[in-house]
């Protein structure tokens with residue numbers, strides 16, 4: 502197994518931050534992964550598409566790029582299938598594969614960057630669907646013992662942009678395969694979020710297939726989110742805060758238009774972080790080589806040559822100003838390394 506010393510990570514992170522890994526290896530199989538672990542180089546950082554992390558300095562130890570591929574139907578039932586995908590598969594390619602095979606469930610998660618193996622880490626979600634909605638189980642290598650362990654849905658402890666792997670299991674496991682449950686017929690078409698219905702109408706579609714929904718979402722996302730190939734970013738930098746309803750009611754005294762979503766029984770609400778940031782005047786603001794994207798305040802961007810520290814400082818300036826204005830402390834969604 503080829504372990505390279507002093508490797509530039511610029512091509513491996515969508516923020517476009519220039520840092521180096523002390524050591525770097527790309528693994529194509531579980532066997533390769535066991536081999537690199539035998540090198541004894543520690544700590545180990547598992548890297549997928551680098552679309553949800555911010556490097557703030559050179560990375561010590563070993564960075565392992567997961568390129569373990571493969572998609573197969575693991576089990577067929579009357580109305581559903583279980584599909585197992587390699588952790589190094591590109592997430593969007595996997596979604597397109599499901600749509601081409603007319604397997605329903607993943608279409609609302611079209612065009613999310615990154616890999617299949619990283620998707621459970623923060624329980625990716627978009628347009629009313631989260632990874633946990635189609636998740637069956639995953640297999641991972643325990644990087645301390647080298648043992649393979651299977652995790653059930655319960656063991657993954659999925660939450661909003663959260664899981665066991667973002668907390669207690671952080672940096673301990675390398676997820677090399679994920680199994681999903683997808684429908685073969687009577688697909689659940691969910692078009693109630695964002696502009697999906699409007700986009701379908703504009704496209705002249707009133708009985709959408711899963712392929713139509715996927716295409717509409719690709720269209721919407723491409724128009725709203727900056728393409729990391731053109732401008733460095735990691736999508737939403739912050740989570741939408743969940744707060745008790747009285748916090749919202751206080752805000753509504755001066756800003757009655759404050760947007761929110763009820764959670765559960767309505768005692769708590771989710772307030773869009775982008776709106777809070779915009780109210781503090783950050784939207785479109787540039788600070789040095791970094792800034793807050795002009796079309797979506799939730800996205801921080803690298804205009805070119807930004808360091809991870811610069812982006813992190815901007816993120817914390819935003820967190821402090823939102824807390825000062827609203828008493829709500831935003832939490833980063835992006836992994837700061």
Ligand SMILES: Cc1cc2nc3c(=O)[nH]c(=O)nc-3n(C[C@H](O)[C@H](O)[C@H](O)COP(=O)(O)OP(=O)(O)OC[C@H]3O[C@@H](n4cnc5c(N)ncnc54)[C@H](O)[C@@H]3O)c2cc1C
Pocket residue numbers: 515546547548549550551552553554567588613614615616617618619620622623624625626627666674675676677726727728729734735736737836
């Ligand atoms: C333009 C843009 C739009 C986005 N939109 C969304 C969105 O709508 N919804 C959403 O949820 N996210 C979104 N994201 C964030 C990102 O796409 C997801 O979090 C994605 O799952 C990250 O995958 P990755 O392979 O790039 O992970 P990386 O950034 O490489 O890694 C993220 C974290 O997971 C760990 N990790 C990676 N692979 C593994 C593995 N195989 N096993 C164990 N740990 C691992 C890493 O160590 C790191 O801590 C967006 C990002 C961008 C750039």
